Amino acid sequence: MISASKENKNFRIFPLLILLNLLLINISFSQNERGNYYSYSIDLTTVYDYKLDVTLIPPVITTDETIFHLPKMVPGTYHVYDFGRFLSNFRALDADGNELAVSMVDSSSWKISNASKLAKITYTVNDTWHPEDSYNFVFEPVGTNFEKDKSFVLNTPGLYGYFDDMKSYKFDINITKPQGFYGSTALIPVSSDETTDKYEVESYYMLADSPMLYTNPDTTIVEVGGTDVLISVYSPNKKVTSKFLASHLSEILEAVREYLGGTLPVNKYAFMLYFMPFGIYNGSGNAGALEHSNSSMYFYYELDSTQAMSYIESNAAHEFFHIITPLNIHSEEVAYFDFDNPKMSKHLWLYEGITEYSADIARVREGVITRKEFLKVLRNKMNIAENFSDTLPFTVMSKDVLTKYVDEYQNVYYKGALIGACLDLKLRSLSNGKYGVRDMMNDLAAKYGKDKPFKDDELFDVITELTYPEIRTFFADYVEGNKPLPLKEYLALAGVEYAKQKRTKDISFGTLSVNVDDVTNRVVVENLDNADEFGQDMGYEEGDVINKIYGTKVTAHNFGLIVQAVMNQVKAGDILQVEVLREGKPILLMKEFYKVDVDKHNYVGFKKKPDAQQQMVRESWLASD
Ligand SMILES: [Zn+2]
Known part of the structure; x- marks a missing residue:
């Protein structure tokens, strides 16, 4: 059931004012023992060339030497970014402002001599969105962006560091902001006025988990x-x-x-x-x-809002489901995350695969997408998964994803999600529709939790104990083993037909061959040699510039997205409207969609007459309860 209307009691829009008031309430933290915390300050009004100066008043250090680190990697990324490489002008000072000797251990670690005298550290950070060289570019949602007077994306691991063995100390974060700016974050500031915000954070783990977006709100x-x-x-x-x-x-x-x-x-x-x-x-x-x-x-x-929405919805559901795993169901490798020398768990099928699958299955069960759209989502994953190895066991890939199998990582969203679908179908079939992946996740969350990690090597046996002996074989064959997923057999459990290749009838955009004009960035019809019957019928000519589709201006950037959005929404009988520029003149081409012969790779479709068992599994799988 879906209820997003304003009448529903579960959905209310509050004015921003209430939030601001809430934020001004001072939350009293327990007093820090003097000196046993970090105090960081940054000033967003002094940004220059995408650079910010950072000042740290460090905790009291009693050893002769200490090592200051920025993270090499952060949880959730499965990629070593080495955030220290964005730092420059690193200085360690004593109470009188004299420099202490510093030597670099590696690109994210600084060894400080006479550390017991350390009173202050200063350094400059270049943001990761505008690096001096683009080697190992940091994926934007993980990185930092310092745009003077416009916006600041503050993913904290790219800004703030920590000392060995002091990651559980408290952190004060003091931010000076331009007039009118608002800091969005899940943290609640302990104090806030027009130009400053102060946050207190329990540990480095929490700091790294708390990104901020500063901009005009x-x-x-x-x-x-x-x-x-x-x-x-x-x-x-x-x-x-x-x-x-x-x-x-x-x-x-x-x-x-x-x-x-x-x-x-x-x-x-x-x-x-x-x-x-x-x-x-x-x-x-x-x-x-x-x-x-x-x-x-x-x-x-x-993009304009409507076009962007389908991506944002599926991504938002995905990110939100991460609250369940790995944030609350995870192995020791994740629980005691080592920012400096990260160790990988072998269960990316769970952390990313089940998360991605949950985002899709929740949307179809609760009616955000239709059952047909859901099958399209699965088919799309099958198609993309073919770009990756189908015989590399997921556990092996997962364990070595930072080194050997960097290029296989993306498959967690494709084959990983399909593992989720197959596991769900198997569980629902074995339980006569009473138990699925969601129930498995609930059971795991009850057994483990944020502060109780599982042992990497035990998880498959634990799940088997919670479920059925057959599930151990499933993991052995398709997650630890190198057998391709038995899509045909498992989808059949819910009366879904699967064929690697099938000639069928469907509506089509026309299978045009197009090119991009490098100068204008427009999409040009290259030829009609491979166009299907509908594509021929539309009346395109070689050299036509695809100007607008249903009135929306088309560029190389949005062409694929628009076509996909259109094909997701139209049915036979609807009229396709494409405006082309032919020798500079706009011409509107229109044609009713009709079904043509199409060769479908990874065909999936609901059987019209499933048997009673298949019908039962299908409803258990796809219907809201
Ligand atoms: Zn994810």
């Missing part, structure tokens, strides 16, 4: 089932607003809440979304998000 707060949700947006051309996103994200969170059985696992949550205008920035070339315990940070290009 466009924020909306909604309440979903008792959880206060802050939506904070930076969209310089105002193409996306927090108010618009709030209604969609509330619907997603409602679906997640229903799927989870009525309550969300957090009291408060912050979505921080940065929308980059087209054509002014290259960056990593990717868009997406990173999860945290009470927030998530997003980076997208600034």
Whole structure:
């Protein structure tokens, strides 16, 4: 059931004012023992060339030598970024301002001599969105962006460091901000006025888990089932607003809440979304998000709201489901995260695969997407998974994802999610529809939790004990082993037909061959040699510039996205409208969609007449309860 209307008691929009008032209430923390905490200061008004100066008053150090680190990696990224390489002008000073000797241990670690005299550290940080060289570019939702007078994406691991054995000390974070700026974060400041915010954080783990977005505020707060949700947006051309996103994200969170059985696992949550205008920035070339315990940070290009929404919805559901795993169900490798020398768990199928699958299955069960759309999502994952190894065991890939298998990581979102689908179908079939992946996750959350990690080597046996002996074979064959997923056999459990290759009839955009004009960045019809019947019928000519689709201007950037969005929404009988420029003149081409012969790779479709057992599994799998 979906309820995102304003009448529903679970969905209310509060004015920003209430939030601001809440934030001004001083939360009293227990007093730090003098000197046993870090005090960091940054001033956003003094940014220059994407650089910020950082000052640290360190905790008292009693050893002769100490090592100061910035993280090499942060949880949730599965990639070594080495954040220390963005630091320069590193200075360690005693109480009189004399420099202490410093030597670099590696690119993210500084050894300080006479450390017992250390009274202050200063350094300069270049943001990661505008690096001096683009080697090992940091994925934007993980990195930092210091844009003078505009916005500051402060993923804390790119700014602040820690000393060995002192990661559990408290941190004071003092931020001076431009007039009118608002700091969005899941943290609550202990004090805040027009130009400064002060935060107190329990440990480095919590600091690294608490990103911030500072900008002129466009924020909306909604309440979903008792959880206060802050939506904070930076969209310089105002193409996306927090108010618009709030209604969609509330619907997603409602679906997640229903799927989870009525309550969300957090009291408060912050979505921080940065929308980059087209054509002014290259960056990593990717868009997406990173999860945290009470927030998530997003980076997208600034499309208009409707086009962006399908991606944002599925990403937001994905990031939110991370609250369950790895944030609350995880192995020791994740629990005692080593920022300097990270060790990988072998269970990425769980952390990322099940998370991605949960985002999809929750949306179809609660009616955010249709069953047909859900099958399209699965099919899309099958198609993309073929770009990766299908015989490399997921546990092996996971364990060595930082080194040997960097290029296989992305498959966690594709094959990883399909592992989730197959496991769900198997569980529902074995239990006559009474137990699925969601129940398995609930059982694991009850058994473990944030402060009780599992042992990496024991997880498969634990799940088997909670479920069925057959599930151990499933893991042995398809997650630890090198057998390809038995998609045909498992989808058949729910009366879903699968074929690696199938000639079928469907509507089509026309299978045009197109090119991109490098100068204008427009999409040009190259030829009609491979166009299907509908593509021939539309009346395109070689050299036509695809100018508009349903009135929306088309560029190389949004062409694929628009076509995909159109094909997700139309049915046979609807009229396709494409405006082309032919020798500079606009010509409107229109044609009713009709079904043509298409060769479908990884065909998936519902059997019209499933047997009783298949029908039962299908409803248990896809229907809301
Ligand atoms: Zn994820």
